[in-house]
Amino acid sequence: MGSEEFCVVCGRTGRELVDGVCAECAADRTVLVDAPQRGEVVLCPQCGARRVGARWERFGAPTALSAEDLAPFLRIHPEVGLREVRWEERLAGPTVREMVGRARIVFRGVERTVEVPLSVRLTAQTCTTCGRKSGHYYTAILQLRGAAGPRTKRPRELKERLAQRWETLLGEARADVRRAVSWSEELPEGFDVYCSDTLAARGLARLARSRFEAEVTESASLFGRKNGQDVYRVTFCLRFPGLTPAGRRSPAPRGDAGPLEP
Numbered sequence: 001m002g003s004e005e006f007c008v009v010c011g012r013t014g015r016e017l018v019d020g021v022c023a024e025c026a027a028d029r030t031v032l033v034d035a036p037q038r039g040e041v042v043l044c045p046q047c048g049a050r051r052v053g054a055r056w057e058r059f060g061a062p063t064a065l066s067a068e069d070l071a072p073f074l075r076i077h078p079e080v081g082l083r084e085v086r087w088e089e090r091l092a093g094p095t096v097r098e099m100v101g102r103a104r105i106v107f108r109g110v111e112r113t114v115e116v117p118l119s120v121r122l123t124a125q126t127c128t129t130c131g132r133k134s135g136h137y138y139t140a141i142l143q144l145r146g147a148a149g150p151r152t153k154r155p156r157e158l159k160e161r162l163a164q165r166w167e168t169l170l171g172e173a174r175a176d177v178r179r180a181v182s183w184s185e186e187l188p189e190g191f192d193v194y195c196s197d198t199l200a201a202r203g204l205a206r207l208a209r210s211r212f213e214a215e216v217t218e219s220a221s222l223f224g225r226k227n228g229q230d231v232y233r234v235t236f237c238l239r240f241p242g243l244t245p246a247g248r249r250s251p252a253p254r255g256d257a258g259p260l261e262p
């Protein structure tokens, strides 16, 4: 009886059928891969970062559209295995690129190449990192200091230690917190680190407290108004205990209860 089963569309026999239809005919009648009418890619013209939702990713990526930009727009039928997509630019307007993807796919054992047209709007937007670098924008300052007391006679050793602790903190912080760090200034008594995000700065201050038992004091100063609201800049003073000014190698930071900064 099996040999008499035939595809209800093309009538051929000897083919595997799903709901009475062979794979070839099912592939013809199914949207295997497509894309929305229009996609948008937001990129930073300075550094090539892409905005994904509220975040910036792929810092330093080339500004030309790549498969990595376009693949997320593809809508793929659940039974389709995507082998490869080759993208070609058909038309490059000032802000819109007409692309076509040629997708090699497999559907129920049948191989096909499907053309997927996609029109992509390119929106240039300076990313937060580049914006704050160019504008020296900041909302918070982290003051890295030794423990309270008279000034050290060996500021260089103190600063080396502070820099080490700071590197440790950064290494343990999330990437978005690290990116909130704009620039830093060296002072005789330590470092001032400027941050473009107060929450990130507060997170680093808390990390300094839990990791190094740093004493943290927070103060805010009004620096302007934006959209009818007062804007504050917050200063976090971080005093790290146990920083010996003599340049001796101190043991691991945790539990480091060495002499306070004299």
Ligand SMILES: [Zn+2]
Residues within 6 Å of the ligand: 007, 008, 009, 010, 011, 012, 021, 022, 023, 024, 025, 026
């Ligand atoms: Zn058929």
Ligand SMILES: [Zn+2]
Residues within 6 Å of the ligand: 044, 045, 046, 047, 048, 049, 126, 127, 128, 129, 130, 131
């Ligand atoms: Zn950028």
